[in-house]
Amino acid sequence: MLEGRPVRESITEYSEFALPNDANHLGNLLGGKVMHLVDIAGAIAAMRHARRPVVTVSIDSMSFLHPVHIGQLVILRASVNRVFRTSMEVGVKVVMEDLTAAVVKHTSSAYLTFVALDENGNPAEVSPVIPETTEEKRRFEDAGRRREHRLGLRRR
Numbered sequence: 444m445l446e447g448r449p450v451r452e453s454i455t456e457y458s459e460f461a462l463p464n465d466a467n468h469l470g471n472l473l474g475g476k477v478m479h480l481v482d483i484a485g486a487i488a489a490m491r492h493a494r495r496p497v498v499t500v501s502i503d504s505m506s507f508l509h510p511v512h513i514g515q516l517v518i519l520r521a522s523v524n525r526v527f528r529t530s531m532e533v534g535v536k537v538v539m540e541d542l543t544a545a546v547v548k549h550t551s552s553a554y555l556t557f558v559a560l561d562e563n564g565n566p567a568e569v570s571p572v573i574p575e576t577t578e579e580k581r582r583f584e585d586a587g588r589r590r591e592h593r594l595g596l597r598r599r
């Protein structure tokens with residue numbers, strides 16, 4: 444059994460300034476760009492925890508609560524909610540910050556499952572994650588329920 448690591452050791456914050464190249468025709472950041480950033484932030488947290496390369500195996504549904512306008516900052520906060528064996532659930536919270544108006548809004552949240560790979564590209568066992576705070580313990584419990592749902596969908 445691998446030694447556990449606290450959630451706090453792999454918490455990741457990743458930010459990107461919304462630039463015109465990534466805008467839709469209304470001048471807001473494309474939803475697909477936000478999903479791309481969510482995948483990157485989640486993968487960094489997963490790799491930082493597993494200390495191995497990881498691949499995304501599933502992304503749960505995502506909602507967009509507010510548009511991100513060009514010129515605003517997108518901030519992604521990712522942490523490992525729970526490790527199963529070779530897979531782990533990572534939660535990513537997306538907020539936008541308007542730097543001049545000093546406004547911060549929660550725009551999306553997503554749960555992603557990453558699988559760690561060994562030197563031959565096969566799934567590799569990951570160290571357990573140790574939830575310490577009340578919030579981390581709640582996410583750990585909820586992640587178990589979400590996994591059952593995901594694997595049920597996969598079987599179907």
Ligand SMILES: CC(C)(COP(=O)(O)OP(=O)(O)OC[C@H]1O[C@@H](n2cnc3c(N)ncnc32)[C@H](O)[C@@H]1OP(=O)(O)O)[C@@H](O)C(=O)NCCC(=O)NCCS
Pocket residue numbers: 498499500501526527528529530531556558565566593594597
């Ligand atoms: C990830 C991958 C290596 C897993 O291979 P596999 O043959 O399905 O391996 P397994 O069945 O042993 O599953 C590995 C783990 O993933 C989990 N898993 C597989 N499919 C899943 C899904 N849809 N949702 C959640 N977990 C899933 C399994 O439960 C298992 O977890 P555990 O070891 O913690 O119990 C393989 O599916 C793959 O290479 N996928 C492409 C990944 C990729 O390229 N992603 C980038 C986007 S294109």
